Amino acid sequence: MREAGAGRGDRVGAVAEEASGAVGTRQERKRRTRQALLDSALRLLADTSLAGLSLREVTREAGIVPTAFYRHFPSIGELGVALVEESMRTLRAMLRSARRKPADDAIRGSVAILVQQVGRSPSHFRFLIRERYGGVAEVRKSIAGELRLLGSELATDLARYPGMADWDADDLRMVADLMVGAMLSVVTALLDVSGDPRAEAEVVSVAEQQLRLIALGMAHWRRP
Amino acid sequence: MREAGAGRGDRVGAVAEEASGAVGTRQERKRRTRQALLDSALRLLADTSLAGLSLREVTREAGIVPTAFYRHFPSIGELGVALVEESMRTLRAMLRSARRKPADDAIRGSVAILVQQVGRSPSHFRFLIRERYGGVAEVRKSIAGELRLLGSELATDLARYPGMADWDADDLRMVADLMVGAMLSVVTALLDVSGDPRAEAEVVSVAEQQLRLIALGMAHWRRP
DNA sequence: CTTTTCAGTGTACGCACGTTCACTGAAATT
DNA sequence: AATTTCAGTGAACGTGCGTACACTGAAAAG
Structure with missing residues (x-):
């Protein structure tokens, strides 16, 4: 279900460049960004393994700044556990x-x-x-x-x-x-x-x- | 068989710090260094995957300088194929x-x-x-x-x-x-x-x- | 209406990385 | 003995990385 959304565009930043980024309550928007990070990571993981995945790549793909990653996960490893x-x-x-x-x-x-x-x-x-x-x-x-x-x-x-x-x-x-x-x-x-x-x-x-x-x-x- | 040699010391540089590094014909020494690279990589791969393995780590473990790696393999991926x-x-x-x-x-x-x-x-x-x-x-x-x-x-x-x-x-x-x-x-x-x-x-x-x-x-x- | 919270920003840093290049010196070839 | 080959050296480079820090501005709480 999630997958469909992730596989659609492939080049799209998942938050910043979409209209959906501006609506909803604060915790709803946070949840959406977190999901965007998960989706982006999953998309990138088609080509490499978790060990070869960089924090910056993931945030770039998700359309947020690198440091914002830490608002959601303490490390790539923890994102992996969530995945x-x-x-x-x-x-x-x-x-x-x-x-x-x-x-x-x-x-x-x-x-x-x-x-x-x-x-x-x-x-x-x-x-x-x-x-x-x-x-x-x-x-x-x-x-x-x-x-x-x-x-x-x-x-x-x-x-x-x-x-x-x-x-x-x-x-x-x-x-x-x-x-x-x-x-x-x-x-x-x-x-x-x-x-x-x-x-x-x-x-x-x-x-x-x-x-x-x-x-x-x-x-x-x-x-x- | 190979394994035994690699598992023995665990901290040892495999070429530079051993007496064996100074003996044999040229191609024999080259073969030994190549094997040292393979052994070192295998040892390091107990903890990470190939994608998370750096060329410099491998050469450090093998006891040679990073650039010498290229005398044996064009990339970490090719070393992987050899493994x-x-x-x-x-x-x-x-x-x-x-x-x-x-x-x-x-x-x-x-x-x-x-x-x-x-x-x-x-x-x-x-x-x-x-x-x-x-x-x-x-x-x-x-x-x-x-x-x-x-x-x-x-x-x-x-x-x-x-x-x-x-x-x-x-x-x-x-x-x-x-x-x-x-x-x-x-x-x-x-x-x-x-x-x-x-x-x-x-x-x-x-x-x-x-x-x-x-x-x-x-x-x-x-x-x- | 004022204050607090906090997801996301932007800069800046030090570090390890892959790769380049000119080199050395001993073994191999002539 | 003179020359060539070539595994290994060492300095230098540009790049991308993780992370720190002070910040902004809108949503939430008071």
Whole structure:
């Protein structure tokens, strides 16, 4: 949703040069500038990593003066942590979406939702994948923590499936982690083929097969 | 192997302050300085990413003057590509090692080899994982290409397994990619728990279960 | 209406960076 | 023995960086 606004112009200063900069209460305007900083950073992060991103670049892109940055974040690293939270909201929305679906074919449905969400906010996914093992320790830590939580959520979701009532917590967690890993692989592949529908269809097909193979393993787990 | 030399001292300039700097033919000394640059970079990359690494830092760590860097690499990015090649040699050595083993329990054996190799040269693995989606485009490209090759190698290896003679190329490739992805997940987990034997044992146990689940899926693939 | 708050401004600073260039001196070539 | 090659040196440059500081002016609080 955010993403759409950010991707539109690409050259636009996000605050100073727009009419919206002059309206609203003080805290509303501050919130908007903060968001402009986040959007600008995300846009620039398509080309480099957080470690290679300068405070001045970000403020330039956002259309404010460098020193004003400190009114919103104490450092680029902290802005990174805020971006993790924002991106994770996108990821959670995805999980919620998958949960809502009744899903006659759960695998096909899940992959479709994944494709849809990655298409909707590619920058968020790219950011998470790039910075997960990136050069900024606090951001790595933040992402690791959030992904651990995501794994737990997925594990409880799995527990509700009909055939899995008798699975113990450790096995659920093990499978959930395998699926999160596979999911991140797919996201990566999707970002790589972005814009090529034929290649995307191939990625989707392979992803579905891989998940189906995992599901097959689950069906025979501890009952030979 | 390389790794051991680099990890030994940690504070040492690798060329200027060592006796070895004064012996050997000209091309031999050049080779040694080049290696010192690679080692120094790898050491510094434990803390940051390639994008956040400066030419001057690397030369300082290696014990040479900044301008001498250009005698060996045109840019930090090119040094990064060289590091990819070096790190990939480690990865390939691992695959070869796994191939040599007769393996009564192939899964347990493979995971053990993985643990061993990651323990032997953690920096190489950390580098590959960090820069795979890092901020330097040429390095990303280089790693992607090498990993694709690795997937092909693994696919041909799989084809030689007894039960898989009738698998077609696409399915082999699909499984191989799934396994490479799982492998990289395990490496990541191993690097995170580095130094804690109890946590490492847990990672190994989960990894073995995950691979076993995949194997179970393979056993029932297209024969219900 | 007066005072306070505070997001954003503009200048100025010291510093580390990448890169240039002319150089040195020992190894390699002749 | 004379000449050429070339890895490594050292000074110098312009640039972009993070951050400090005093400021402005409109919104919020009194």
